[in-house]
Amino acid sequence: MDQAQRQRVGAGNIVFREGDAPTTAFLIESGRIAVSTLQHGEECLLAELGPGALLGEMAVLDDAPRSATALALTDCVLTPVDRSQFAERLAAADPVVRALLMSQLKRYRSALARLTGEVDGLHSASESDAGAMDKIRLESELRMALENAALDVCLQPILHIEHGVVAGYEALIRWQHPERGAVSPGEFIRLAEETSLIVPVGEYVLERVCDMLAELQRRGRKPLPFIALNVSARQIEDPALVERMLAHLRSRGLPPACLEVEITESLVLDRPEIAALITCCHEAGMEVALDDFGTGYSNLGPLLSLDFDRIKLDQSFVRALDRPRGVALVKAVLAMTEALGCEMIAEGVETTDQLRMLGEMGCDYAQGWLTGRPVTLEDVLRS
The missing domain is CATH 2.60.120.10 (Jelly Rolls)
Known part of the structure; x- marks a missing residue:
């Protein structure tokens, strides 16, 4: 120096x-x-x-x-x-x-x-300190919710557009806090991702999804629908992730094809372990979807080497179907997915016009409030 x-x-x-x-x-x-x-x-x-x-x-x-x-x-x-x-x-x-x-x-x-010997007044927490303390409190409460199995896993239907039937579901985690009410998934999932909590949260969802699939099979649901679950960055780093998924499926007598892995687009870049994860999934008989495609991180480079089975088009594209440019972009993405040998799931479908246009363009699946809001397993069994 x-x-x-x-x-x-x-x-x-x-x-x-x-x-x-x-x-x-x-x-x-x-x-x-x-x-x-x-x-x-x-x-x-x-x-x-x-x-x-x-x-x-x-x-x-x-x-x-x-x-x-x-x-x-x-x-x-x-x-x-x-x-x-x-x-x-x-x-x-x-x-x-x-x-x-x-x-x-x-x-x-x-x-x-x-x-x-000086007089020292009582220190009050600043607004930022209070927010941080609230975050600490929420993290502790999330740990307790995990221990008490107080988190809910809901299922949002994924409609096969051509056949007009529900082919599968996406697993979505929800938390009804006893005092706060419904806690936004964006808030508590982000909190979990900042700590090691995302790993037990992911394991919690995996176990619940496998239990749901086992109950659907026990009730004679044929064909057995697939359930897709999103995996976090920390889960992707675990080389034993797929084997653990298979262990849960085997213990319940379930076929691997009924579980689908979703990887958010933002995690794809500069992560060599994703290619290994996709390979392991395919060898085991599970399909892999690229979630939130087109959300601002889009880079077509990874699609050259990563063999996704499905691409989930972000809802912002679906909302743009009322404009010529939006239609052109969706058609372009559909052409790309077809050329790559992938199927496409359009997210955020809310109107019959959107569903009709997607079907006319050749989109395979639709997901959104029009096709079904997130529901409990009991609701699925009654449908």
């Missing part, structure tokens, strides 16, 4: 004083520094820091006046760290981690104030 960026502080000199503005933190390159404060008029040593330690970072983080004085015990070399460097990283940090850090800082400030 450029020596000009470092500061040399001689033994016995003050680096900063209690009450100073928190403009800079320091990384101690060499030497030793004593950190002290006044306790009832007498000096109280808080810490003695050496090479590799950060000095003065707490005041910089919470933008509060220095709560202690730093004195060089020996000749020291320090690397200044500007507060903007901390601010940028703190702003980009996970909000939960940021809230925990700031909570610890506030607790330290309170303890220090009591130690020095």
Whole structure:
């Protein structure tokens, strides 16, 4: 590092004083520094820091006046760290981690104030802190919901357009919170994906789907419909995923073809393990669908090497069928899927005109509120 960026502080000199503005933190390159404060008029040593330690970072983080004085015990070399460097990283940090850090800082400030005899007021959580704490609370409640099997798995019908019959279903997870009411899947699935919770959530859905298929088979449903379930990025990274799916199917006497794997388009790029997953699925007799095609991540390159069985067209294309350009785009995607030997499922079908146009264009399947909203297994069995 450029020596000009470092500061040399001689033994016995003050680096900063209690009450100073928190403009800079320091990384101690060499030497030793004593950190002290006044306790009832007498000096109280808080810490003695050496090479590799950060000095003065707490005041910089919470933008509060220095709560202690730093004195060089020996000749020291320090690397200044500007507060903007901390601010940028703190702003980009996970909000939960940021809230925990700031909570610890506030607790330290309170303890220090009591130690020095100063009056310390009650710290209230900021709006961002409150949001992070709510996130922590929701994560704990999601763990409990998993343990208590309180998450619901619903089935949304997928209509075979030409034959006019329901060929299969997509499994959708729902959470009816006892106090919050219905929690948006986007909220709790995103929360699960930020932690390791997405793995047990995925396993939970897999087990429920296999139980549903077993009940449909027991009730004599023929032909047995397929049920598609979406897999997360963390599940895709697990090389034993397909074998675990097969184990669940075998234990219930179910054929592999009744389970379909859906991979969201945004996960396809730069993930070499997806090709291996598709190969394993095909070898086992399961089909694989590319979900949310055309949602802004579209890159036709992966379709050259990834052998998807179905492509699910995003609902934004279906909604555009009332415009010539929308019709042209859907026809183009249909031509592409046919050339690739894939079937196409159009998502978000809500009107009879949309269904009619898709059928006339040769689209294989339709999914949406027109063809059926997500329902329970009991509703499926009654239909």
